[in-house]
Amino acid sequence: MAPPRSPADRFRTKVDTSGPISLVRGVLGPCHQWTGSTNAGGYGTFWAGRTVKAHRFAYERVLGPIPDGLDVDHLCRNRACVRPSHLRAVTHRENILASANHVARRARVTACPAGHAYDEANTYRAPNGTRKCRACKRDRTRALRAEQRDAQLAPVEPIRPRTTTPERTAA
Numbered sequence: 001m002a003p004p005r006s007p008a009d010r011f012r013t014k015v016d017t018s019g020p021i022s023l024v025r026g027v028l029g030p031c032h033q034w035t036g037s038t039n040a041g042g043y044g045t046f047w048a049g050r051t052v053k054a055h056r057f058a059y060e061r062v063l064g065p066i067p068d069g070l071d072v073d074h075l076c077r078n079r080a081c082v083r084p085s086h087l088r089a090v091t092h093r094e095n096i097l098a099s100a101n102h103v104a105r106r107a108r109v110t111a112c113p114a115g116h117a118y119d120e121a122n123t124y125r126a127p128n129g130t131r132k133c134r135a136c137k138r139d140r141t142r143a144l145r146a147e148q149r150d151a152q153l154a155p156v157e158p159i160r161p162r163t164t165t166p167e168r169t170a171a
């Protein structure tokens with residue numbers, strides 16, 4: 001394989017653009033799942049001269065510098081997601097509140113999106129503590145194998161050049 005060229009090129013090779021579909025209302029499209037290293041909190045990490053959080057790198061590449069003092073929040077609640085449209089810069093307080101809301105909402109849900117019960121036999125916990133459906137996992141594993149074969153041939157989504165006006169989501 002040819003040597004990697006730039007941080008952005010190396011970054012792209014570690015992103016799976018056919019990640020999970022977010023269950024959060026209003027979050028469009030699949031997550032772009034980080035397949036590189038992650039830290040103890042479940043956030044992707046990336047070497048760009050120093051170790052940076054992958055989602056913060058993605059945000060700055062596409063949306064511009066993160067305003068001083070702001071956190072980058074995952075609208076999709078998936079910490080390993082680096083899809084710029086799933087990210088927004090918020091105050092630390094807003095970020096904490098969004099997480100707490102999400103946890104409360106998820107606790108009221110007793111079945112997976114496909115209707116399988118979250119009972120003891122069918123439920124396992126992701127590293128971040130969220131409940132996962134075993135029946136769906138079996139289905140996904142099969143689908144993923146097929147997708148991975150396709151993805152090897154699919155073009156990656158281009159990162160927009162910095163000369164265009166960055167789209168910012170309201171914090």
Ligand SMILES: [Zn+2]
Nearest residue numbers: 031076081086
């Ligand atoms: Zn996402």
Ligand SMILES: [Zn+2]
Nearest residue numbers: 112116133136
């Ligand atoms: Zn299920």
